[in-house]
Amino acid sequence: AQSVSQHNHHVILSEAASLELGCNYSYGGTVNLFWYVQYPGQHLQLLLKYFSGDPLVKGIKGFEAEFIKSKFSFNLRKPSVQWSDTAEYFCATGFGNEKLTFGTGTRLTIIP
Amino acid sequence: DAGITQSPRHKVTETGTPVTLRCHQTENHRYMYWYRQDPGHGLRLIHYSYGVKDTDKGEVSDGYSVSRSKTEDFLLTLESATSSQTSVYFCAISTxxxxxxxxxxxxxxxxVV
Incomplete structure (x- = not known):
């Protein structure tokens, strides 16, 4: 079975710091990759996705992610975080005709 | 999000009572899912549906049942609620x-109290 690992459970940063959240997946074939964000008290919303092509994907609110096939990774980055980025972030993978597999999430706290 | 609504938004119920949660979509998507979200566990799939009257179990299906009699509605029932089922439940849809x-x-x- 496919699995997704998010090794950072809770990340605390100051405003304007750079962010990188790790995501590794287990499947070695062609996968679709996603990052979802969940703001406090809200539902999950799609932040960005990768299907094919340029491995550097740009999403909403200044976020980007890089697909590195050799490392089975799809890390999320943002050069300068804001207090409003405080949220929980979920990586997910999907391939073929299978359901999405989600990581356990990373809670991000931004200190003003 | 527009196109998918869940009801109720909040519910308090007593141990041992049945509870039904509703997910309604207007997108005509074939696939619908029920997840529960708990601290430290992320999202866990309870049940999913790939069409009217076609459902299957997820990883944490014990104590839950589902029904889908129409494309737009996917119901999750806790047959006899327990305190361990206190959680936030999310419905999802996909094409x-x-x-x-x-x-x-x-x-x-x-x-569940």
Missing amino acids: DRGGYGYTFGSGTRLT
Whole structure:
């Protein structure tokens, strides 16, 4: 079975710091990759996705992610975080005709 | 999100009572899912549906049943609620099994006392 690992459970940063959240997946074939964000008290919303092509994907609110096939990774980055980025972030993978597999999430706290 | 609604948004119920949560979509998506979200566990799939009257179990299906009599509605029933089922429940929809991502509902916060 496919699995997704998010090794950072809770990340605390100051405003304007750079962010990188790790995501590794287990499947070695062609996968679709996603990052979802969940703001406090809200539902999950799609932040960005990768299907094919340029491995550097740009999403909403200044976020980007890089697909590195050799490392089975799809890390999320943002050069300068804001207090409003405080949220929980979920990586997910999907391939073929299978359901999405989600990581356990990373809670991000931004200190003003 | 527009196109997918969950009801109720909040519910408090007593141990041993049956509870039904509703997910309604207007997108005509074939696939629908029920997840529960708990601290430290992320999202765990309870049941999913790939069409009217076609459902299957997820990883944490014990104590839950589902029904889908219409494309737009996917019901989750806790047959006899227990305190361990206190959680936030999210419904999601997709056009396929997952290759193109899911759209999530706003969630139902269920407390079993």
